[in-house]
Amino acid sequence: MLDDTLKSQLKAYLEYVTRPVEIIATLDESAGARDMLALLQEVEALSDKVSLRTDGESERKPSFEITNPGTHTGLIFAGNPMGHEFSSLVLALLQVGGHPSKEAESLQQQIKNLQGNYHFETYYSITCHNCPDVIQALNLMTILNPNITHTAIDGALFQDEIEAKQIMGVPAVFLNGESFGQGRMELAEIVAKLDSNAASDVVDELNAKAPFDVLIVGGGPAGAAAGVYAARKGIRTGIVAERFGGQVLDTLEIENYISVLTTDGPRFARDLESHVRSYDVDIMNLQKVSALVPAKTEGGLIEVHTESGAVLKSRTVILSTGAHWRSMNVPGEQEYRTKGVTYCPHCDGPLFKGKDVAVIGGGNSGVEAAIDLAGVVKSVTLLEFSDKMRADEVLQHKLNSLPNVKVILNAQTTEVTGAEGKVNGLNYQDRTTNTAHHLALEGIFVQIGLLPNTSFLQGTVELTEPMHEIAIDRYGKTSVPGVFAAGDCTNVPYKQIIIAAGEGAKAALSAFDYLIRTSAPQ
Template identity: 60%
Template sequence: MLQDTIKAQLKGYLANLAHPVVLEASLDDSAPSREMHELLHEVAALSDKVQVSEQGVATRRPSFVIRRADATGQGMAGVTFAAIPMGHEFTSFVLALLQVAGHAPKFSDDVIAQIRALPGKYAFETYVALSCQNCPDVVQALNAMSVLNPNIHNTTIDGALFQDEVAARNIMSVPQVYLNGEPFETGRADVEQILAKLDADAPRRAAERLKDIAPFDMLIIGGGPAGASAAIYAARKGLRTGIVVERFGGQVMDTDGIENFISVKETDGPKLSAALEAHVRQYDVDVISSQRASELFPAAQPGGLHGVALESGAILHARTVILATGAHWRHLGVPGEEEYRNRGVAYCPHCDGPFYKGKRVAVAGGGNSGVEAAIDLAGIVAHVTLLQRGSHLKADKVLQDKLYSMPNVTVLTEALTTRIEGNGKNVTGLTYRGGDGADHHLDLEGVFVQIGLLPNTGWLKGTVRLTDFGEIVVNDHGATSIPGIFAAGDATTTPYKQIVIAIGDGAKAALSAFDYLIRVPATGEKHAAVLETAAK
């Protein structure tokens, strides 16, 4: 099952196991059980510190628990895979092996203490697809929490193996997390976001920790390619640098294959995002994680301190600010879209496509992302209808050629989606207005929305100058309409929203901000509105 190169790499990792572990499997006579048996025994053959037991008593079969060989009691068996953890989840499996065997998760001391202090018992069930690039973040966070706190247990469930459960719980998107039998979280989440939901006092404590933080020379808002690049360039200039990140990578985390990042022949979004974060953390950068900016207070005069309020209640100050907030998927904004979100309306074909196997779906959007989605889905579903509101597709010719070669794809141009319909439980169809001005109906079970991006700039209205589309207006130095505030990446008017362009944009903005710092004397003055807000 495992290729020789993978075995060699895995053997090296397993040499670092601090304690022996047991893979305790619950199997039956099915083909997936035989596949799991083969995988577990292949792994065990690579290390004398890994044993396989097939005496498991779990009702989900196939499944296996990872536990320490010297464990006593259920508290030492918090990590379960009701999945054959290949694809994107293979890394989750390897990390779980190492962590159960004694390697501490790479969390901050504060996060570890917070996990260990959680009261009560937490039984998580995390539904995934092995093709989902968003799922490993959630799986790895919950598995690590299970290792740190004996009252936490996480079971990772491959929806393809347990389709009856998926149908019973009406799961049509992943990752989907249940806690103690009730829905808990949908979509990507890191450990700090999970803790914020479990620990109601976490936001207040986060704000308290940031209350007395000293002003920065340069504060970057956003941890995507532009923000990471700006942080590295600022730190290399010896500036006191801070970066506020909701999640490193930003929109890149939702990107599957990346083949146009110069010098890297092929990678994917999660790998590139992890590399960006690792690079930033090599420098003296104050990373303020799992935080979102909510308000900007420009300095009263050049050289003064700008203020940035966070949703947690904290307020940060800096002589210069770089806005690199990126963008998010644009919604159709039609009746039925929000009602059936995650119940037939989806935005990630790589993550959620497997749940539509053999079904009829539509893709809204004729650009590169829409055509790529239709191509991917055509290999899984019964039929794809692509709807483009304009008179022609906007995707690259090579993608269009591939799309038109697929027998189970229909392309409709001058087709404007006006309504998504359902039966109260799931999507059953959509209505579109054709070029003839008449309304037409399609019977289908899923709609994938791929109509481009919107900048994450709603919180900036009334401060820096924005276009009618919400993009931050910048000049050729990345400067905004306010002295000392710069912007970079997909949130700006810079044309062509590409990773490589965003990285260059971030570097340019940081260099421009540095030039501003050495030319404008510091006053240390804070905006009066910042003081008033802080007083509240």
């Protein structure tokens, strides 16, 4: 199961284990169980502190619990945690084995203090790059609090459960048998949903903060670069973000960031955050900004309001709010979101194994999605609004070589159809003949570009028409004194990570120049 490189890496990690770890496997005669046993035997052989039993009595077969001898943590993997989930297996072994978590002590104590019994189940796929963060967060909670248990379930291995619960998007989290959440969630976000007092405590903490010299809204590449460049000037710098990393977290492969040959989005986001945290930057995560209030006088304090009710103040603000996937805006799309309509082929593709699906969009993202899905699903129909594809020629050539892919040009999707709570097809209009058509499908992957996250700025900062991007000059200045902007939320052309990072650095330098030329408020 593990190649020599992975074995070597895992063996080195297991040297950090300080107390005995016991793996209790519950197996059957399936091929999945044989693969699981082979994996666990390899893990056991790499450390004298890890032992394996095969007399488990878990409700799911095959599965295994990672615990300590004589106890039950309730930390269970129902499936082989390979692919993106291998890191979850490694962390579980380390943390059960006594290696401390890097999460803030205050957050860990908050988890330990949670009252009540919580049994979490997370359905994942090994190709999902959003799943590990959720699984690792819930595993840590299981280790810290004996009243919390967690089972991570490979949807491809337990298809009957996927069908019964009509799960068409991962990660899908259930708490005590009821739906708890879907999609990427951070540890603090999960804890906040369980601890009713957490939100008000955070608001009080944010309101008590002293004014910043530079406050950056958004934690993607532009925001991270702005944070580093501002902090290096020795000025008081803060970043308020809905999720640090931004849209990068939803990106699978990155191969065009100069000096980095290849990486993936979540790893790149972690590197961004690590770099920012190496400086004196106040990062306020999981906070969505709802309003910007300009200063009343030149050089005065600008207010940034959050949806949670907090108000932050700063002499300058850099808006780097990024963008989000564009919706089709047709009947049925929102109704069947996560019930067949999805926006992440890498995460959710395995859930549609052997099924007929459609990809909406003929750009690079759409064609790459169709190529990836073709190896998993029964058939892919790609619908492009225009009369020609917009993807790179090399991608189109690859797409056209696949036998189970069909391309329809001049197709305008008009409705998502469904029955019994899930997608069963879509309607589209041929723009050449104006004739209506129906495709019978079980999944629709939307890949039609991005829209800037600027709705909260309407009437405050000048936005372009019709895209509503923030209008900036060559220094990153907006129409509001002291407010700058950078990245995909602006009218700068070519939405690329490397361009966003450069724009973020430029905005920080411009903000610093503004500060040294403007008197501080008295």
